[in-house]
Amino acid sequence: MTVVGARERRVRTGGIELCVAELGDPAQPTVVLVHGYPDSKEVWSEVAARLADHFHVVLYDIRGHGDSTAPKPLRGGFTLEKLTDDFLAVADAVSPDRPVHLVGHDWGSVQSWEFVTVKRAEGRIASFTSMSGPSLDHFGHWIKERVRKPTPRRVGQLLGQGAKSWYVYLLHTPVLPELAWRGPLGKRWPKFLQRVEKVPDDGYPTRSLPTDASxxxxxxxxxxxxxxxxxxxxxxxxxxxxxxxxxxDAFLSERLYDELERWVPRLTRRTLPAGHWIPRTRPDQLSAWIAEFVTAVESGRPSPSAASGRYADRFAGQLVLVTGAGSGIGRATAVAFAESGARVVAVDRDAEGAARTADVARLIGAPEAWAETVDVSDEQAMEKLAEKVAAEYGVVDVLVNNAGIGLSGSFFDTTAEDWRKVLDVNLWGVIHGCRFFGRQMAERGQGGHIVNTASAAAYQPSRALPAYSTSKAAVLMLSECLRAELAGRDIGVSAICPGFVNTNITSTARFTGVDSEEEKRLQKRTARLYGLRGYPPEKVAEAILRAVVRNQAVVPVTPEARGTLLMSRFTPRMLRAVARLEPPL
Incomplete structure (x- = not known):
């Protein structure tokens, strides 16, 4: 396996030769990617390919790995001081006149923390992106503080990280690690990465793995x-x-970074629902975050941490698509994701409404936002939209199937055409979204989340809402089935069940069995009642973001939605009795 399209050179330093690969335009800002253990530079191949369109990307095999030579003797040849010498030699060779943007994973991050904190590298590093590798100095202080001032919580943190660090103890034993890597462990390691870490079977790791690991x-x-x-x-x-x-991450606790602000005055935090080997499993997300961070630093803009949303550390840089985003819950949801720094695709059949939502999303904090016009009930149009979004913006990380229409009236007054319209939008629109965008998520193999907007009507029967309730009940069951099927692919599925929410669906809902004048009166009355209820769509949007973060299955939002869900489970006869009541007109 090689880094496709890379230009290779040799850099001599400290009696060894480092293999350095370059992609992209050298006139652009330089991004240096440093690999970890037991990897080689090829661990970055997917990330590098994505970054090369905008940056000068540099990867190098650290000493003793890949195509770089090893020091002799090995003992004492891998100190942080010597690794710093190597980095500075590479930086001077590839970007002699400008500081570089540093990115490290695992031990690449451990050594990069050394580079970004020692005096002799000051001025050579423009920014540093760290993942899955703490500073050994910060780690040492973290341990000492918990030993010096133990509390039950701190002792638990020490024991938890100690258990995760089991492999560190083994690597300090003489000879045993070398024998294992050159023997059975080296042969089984690729399968371990595929099975446990869900690393794609694409030719990584390289053949140099046993030597690299030793x-x-x-x-x-x-x-x-x-x-x-x-x-x-x-x-x-x-x-x-x-x-x-x-x-x-199976090897590092989140708690290691609790006091990081003490050491880093300009810190941007991100979290990712993934395992340790994210350069292989989440290259799309990493390249987006790296590019956003580097661009912000280069332009002097505030770092992405300036996103004000509650979940900015989780959603910043992610691609979120919301249907029915022209107004109501859809618009509030798109704006909430934008506040958290997500890139937003606002989809609605109302082109002006979608455009307004995209404009608001950009103003509120989205690094990018686009408006797309589509009727979610149109299968071919949805398929074309999915192809366009993937080609122009990327594979969606979070899909919110929110578009819906209302219909009220007795069963016998509801025509077959009425049924088709409601089911086409409320059910088939969700099915189309899950099929086309969900398939892209599954094929990418990097996880994701699907949110389907159902309703409290999904489990609360009503003589006035047979078609609407049926469509939403189907969405709820579809969500549960998809959740079971996609769990093994790290794709969560949530069904959101609002109750009475003050949105314009009430003023546009159709009423069967009445003339147009009576329908307008009922629409105004319903809108007024929902307005008096005063439950804003922003609270539903907050519940949607929380559902994604917590991977919740069914989320009743309003008090009445929560109450009727409990009744459906514990007092269904009472709920059926309520369903027989004549609705007020």
Whole structure:
């Protein structure tokens, strides 16, 4: 496996040769990607390819890995001081006149923390993006503070990280790691990554894995104990830092970064629902965040952490598509994601409404927002939209199937055409969205989330809403079925069930069995009643974001929605009795 289209060169430093690969235009800002253990530079191939359209991208095999030569002897050849020498030699070779933007994963991040905190590298680093690798100095202080002032919480954190660090102890044993990597472990490692970390079976890791892993054991032996026992007191970052924390990291606890602001005055935090090897499993998201951060630093704009939304660390940079976004719950949801720094695609059959929502999203904090016009009931139009979004904006991370219409009236007054219209939008619109955008998520293999807007009417029978309630009940069951099927692909599915929410669906809902004049009167009356209820769509939007973060299955939003859900489970006879009541006209 190679980095496609890369230009390679050799950089000599400290008696070794480093293999350096470059992509993109050297006149653009330089982004240096540093790999971890037991990887080689090819771990970055997917991220590098995406960044190369806008930046000068540099990858290098650290000493003793990939096509770089190893120091002799190995002992003492992998200290952080020597790794810093290597980085500075690479930076001087590829970007002699401008500071570089540094990105590190795993041990690439561990050593990059050294680069960004030592005096001799000051001025050579414009920014640093860290993932899955703490500073050993910060880690050492973190341990000492918890040992010196133990509390039940702090002791629990120590024990938790100690359990996650089991492999570190093994790597300090003599000879055993080398024998394991050159033997059975090296052969089984690719399958482990595919099965446990869900790394795609695309030719990674490379054939140099046994040698890389054997040499890399000295990264731990030469640095870990000495730095943890005697951490530097001056390990303050001299460049802005973006921290990306995978929430499912099997090797590192989130708590390691609790006091990071003490060491990093300009810090942007991100979280990602993924495992440890995110350069292979989430290259789309990483490249978007890296590009956004580098661009902000280069332009002197505030860092992406300026997004004000409650979940900015989770959604900033993600691509979110919302149907029915021209007004009501859809618009409020698009704006809420925009506040959290997401890139937003506002979809509605009302072109002006979608455009207004996209404008508001950009003003409120979305780095990018687009408006698309489509009728969600049109299967071919939805398929074309999915193809266009994937080609122009990327694969959607969060899909919100929100578009819907209302219909009230008795069963016998509801015509077959009435049924078709309601089911086409409320059910088939959701099905089309899940099929086309959900399939793209599944094929990408990097997880995602689907939100389907159902209703409290999905489990609250009503003699006045047979068609509407049926469509929403079907959406609820569809969501549950999809949730079961897609769980193994790390795609969550949530059904949102609002109750009486003050949106314009009430003024546009149709009423069967009455003339046009009576229908207008009923629309105005319903809108007035919902207005008096005064439950804003912004609260539903907040529930939607929370459902994605928590991966909730069914979310009743309003008090009445929560109450009727409890009644449907514990007192269904009472709920059926309520359903027989004549609605007020």
């Amino acid at each position: 040499h890399g054991a000295w990264l731990y032996r030469d640095n870990v104990r000495s730095r943890l026992n005697h951490p530097r007191a001056d390990a303050h970052a001299h460049a802005p830092v973006q921290l990306i924390t995978p929430l499912g």
